[in-house]
Amino acid sequence: MQLHIIESGNFKLDGGAMFGVVPKSIWQRTNPADNNNQIDLAARCLLVETNDQLILVDTGMGDKQSEKFFSHYGLWGDYSLEKSILEKGFHPDQITDVLLTHLHFDHVGGAVLRTPKGQLKPRFKNAKYWTSKEHWNWAMNPNLREKASFLEENLIPLKESGQLYFINANTRFPFELRYFDGHTEKQVLPLIPYHGKKIFFTGDLIPTAGHLPIPYVMSFDMRPLLTLEEKSNFLEEALKNDYLLFFEHDAHNELISLKQTEKGIRLNQSFRLNEYFE
Numbered sequence: 001m002q003l004h005i006i007e008s009g010n011f012k013l014d015g016g017a018m019f020g021v022v023p024k025s026i027w028q029r030t031n032p033a034d035n036n037n038q039i040d041l042a043a044r045c046l047l048v049e050t051n052d053q054l055i056l057v058d059t060g061m062g063d064k065q066s067e068k069f070f071s072h073y074g075l076w077g078d079y080s081l082e083k084s085i086l087e088k089g090f091h092p093d094q095i096t097d098v099l100l101t102h103l104h105f106d107h108v109g110g111a112v113l114r115t116p117k118g119q120l121k122p123r124f125k126n127a128k129y130w131t132s133k134e135h136w137n138w139a140m141n142p143n144l145r146e147k148a149s150f151l152e153e154n155l156i157p158l159k160e161s162g163q164l165y166f167i168n169a170n171t172r173f174p175f176e177l178r179y180f181d182g183h184t185e186k187q188v189l190p191l192i193p194y195h196g197k198k199i200f201f202t203g204d205l206i207p208t209a210g211h212l213p214i215p216y217v218m219s220f221d222m223r224p225l226l227t228l229e230e231k232s233n234f235l236e237e238a239l240k241n242d243y244l245l246f247f248e249h250d251a252h253n254e255l256i257s258l259k260q261t262e263k264g265i266r267l268n269q270s271f272r273l274n275e276y277f278e
Helices: 015-019 067-071 081-087 105-111 133-140 152-161 224-241
Strands: 002-014 038-049 054-057 097-099 112-114 120-122 128-131 164-166 176-180 187-194 197-201 244-246 255-261 264-271
Touching (some): 015 038, 128 133, 152 164, 224 264
Parallel strands (some): 097 128, 197 244
Antiparallel strands (some): 038 054, 176 187, 255 264
C-alpha cells in the first residue's frame, strides 16, 4: 500500500464558527484570523494505492459552483483536485473507489463536475462512490440547520449515474472504518495501517490541531455534546495506541503525533507524511 496526499484546494471559514464557544483570544493562538475573522483551512484528500484499488478519500469543494458561491470561502493557493491527482502520476479515470466521509459540500463537491455543455456528471467515471445509507438518507432529508451544506448538484448526479454505493458488512477496504455522529449523522473515517503505524483520517471530528482540546467543537456540529464524547474517547485510544492523525482541514499541519500534557492530549510533533515514512 502507498499513500498519496491530494491537495484539492485551500479556503477560509469564520474562526468563531470553527471554534464554537471558545473565545477568539484563545483560538487565534493556534489558528490566527485575517481581517474578516476567517482562518486558513485546507481540503486535503488522501489517495490510497493498493495492488488492485486506487481509493480517494474525499474530494474537496470542486470547481463547478458559481463565482458568488466561492466568494464566501476566500479561496487561496493554486491547488486543485484533478491537478494534484495528475501530479502524483495518476489519471482520474484510474480511480476505482471514492470514500466520502460525509456529504457536506467541502468534502463531496469535487466528486461531480460540470461539462462545457452544463451537464453534471461524476468526475471519476470508473469509480464507485461510497457512503453510508444512513448518512445518505440524512442528507436527502436535511434539517434546516444543516441543509445549506447538502447541495443537490453534488449528490443527485452520483445516484443517477449508478455509481453510488452504500457501505455494508460485505464492503471491503484495506483499512478500518469508524463512524461518528456528533458532526453529522454517520460520518465515516478511515483508520489506515501503514508501515507499522496506524493513521487516522480526522475529517471533521478534529478539523485542525487547534481543535485537539476536548471543548473546542465547531458550531457546525449537529450534536456538539456527542462530539465531546466521541473526540475524548478517540483521543484516549489514539494516544494509547500511538496513532498518527492526518488532518483534512489543517492548512499547516499534515500529520501529527500526540502526547499527554497537564491540560490534556495535545500535539507532540508535526510531520509531512512522505518525510515521516521515507
